[in-house]
Amino acid sequence: MALLEVERAGKYYNDTRALHDVSFKVKKGEFVSVIGRSGAGKSTLLRCINRMIDLTSGTVVFDGYDMHRLPKGELRHARKRIGMIFQHYNLVNRQTVLENVLHGRLGYKNDIQGILGMYSEDEKRQAVGIIDKLGLSDEMYRRCDALSGGQKQRVGIARALVQDPRLILCDEPIASLDPGSAKVIMDHLRGISRDLGISVLVNLHQVDVAVKYSDRVIGVRGGELVFDGEPERLKKRTVYEIYGTEDGELVGD
Template structure:
């Protein structure tokens, strides 16, 4: 379980990114975090794995106060959490399998880190992860020869290879076309359901959030203004989350289509 207890995050310039956040997220949930740009969505998920440190309160993961972890303890903790970024964060001039193998580097002895020699077991796990996202046939292709959607699936495979309990996804489909976006979201949903991995996703595409997530958390100016089932989200709730800026005809059509 992930628990936010009276969490506040202030940046050095005085900006309050999160204020009085109280949440509980159970293992195996698929949660979409929505809101305007700058509302605090990315900060919320990045505090879970300590990319950002909180200013006040506690974040507990399985009854461990993550803000108190230091050194090897925080490194061990981060092995349980996969992070997916919009920019993929891949080494494009090498092969797909080499990018997945990177996930094993923290656990290697120094001589393997220096030489880049991985065990047969590591290679098998990397190939299995690629198979889970449907791109096993691309294992020995250079990453720069892949489409954006395929690259995001490589990033997802790299995360799966570390066998995480939680996947944090920061705008994972923002740079993808609509068709490819749904292929990637199908991967996330299948992994969530089949492997019981918690997925917490910061996403701008509201209609996709409502379609794929079990639960929606709406953030406005750093505060949680909605937390409930995706099926309970109405236009009035979206107006509240987006501060009255949920007004476009396209947005209305998207929500209407979902509700129907």
């Protein structure tokens, strides 16, 4: 059974059609990239999965949860198992790396525990272990605004991992990074899916990166799914269909 099933998803923002009849599945541990030009609907698709925004039609079933029909309490449960990684990191700049990573545990807390920052010894040990694996031990007590972009994104990954997620959604995780830092981030994400069995769904602007790292690539154009297959099947003609570029070059938007 698939971990994630998106079925006939549709989304309108007032009169703007952002998604239309999008269906696909993601298996446990699978690494799937979503490519498409600017405005194609990639971010909308990701945000509908954890219900940061509501679908206009269709369903999202994650780990057995019918995400858009769940009452609030259960939605909270489901969301605990979905990590999010953003282009601009979304860290609390004046807090340390360790504090930011521990925020990944907030979904497991009641409000008071969360406000008081009450984390168990186990949670702290787990956070320290993950920070170590991401090569950030020396940065543990540094404020996040003192870090490089690549380091910040590794904090973002660590924060997602302490959630003990089954799925990690990444919205252009490398768009603000230099090629070297981008490779480190992509290698970590690939390792997470392969070694930890966590599914990764990542929006990317670089077709070559999607081809190199993914088990499967999904192409969206004008809110519609126009390709879903293994990267080897992504021929020049298909890239042309997705991006609508004149020469079908392997380029972004």
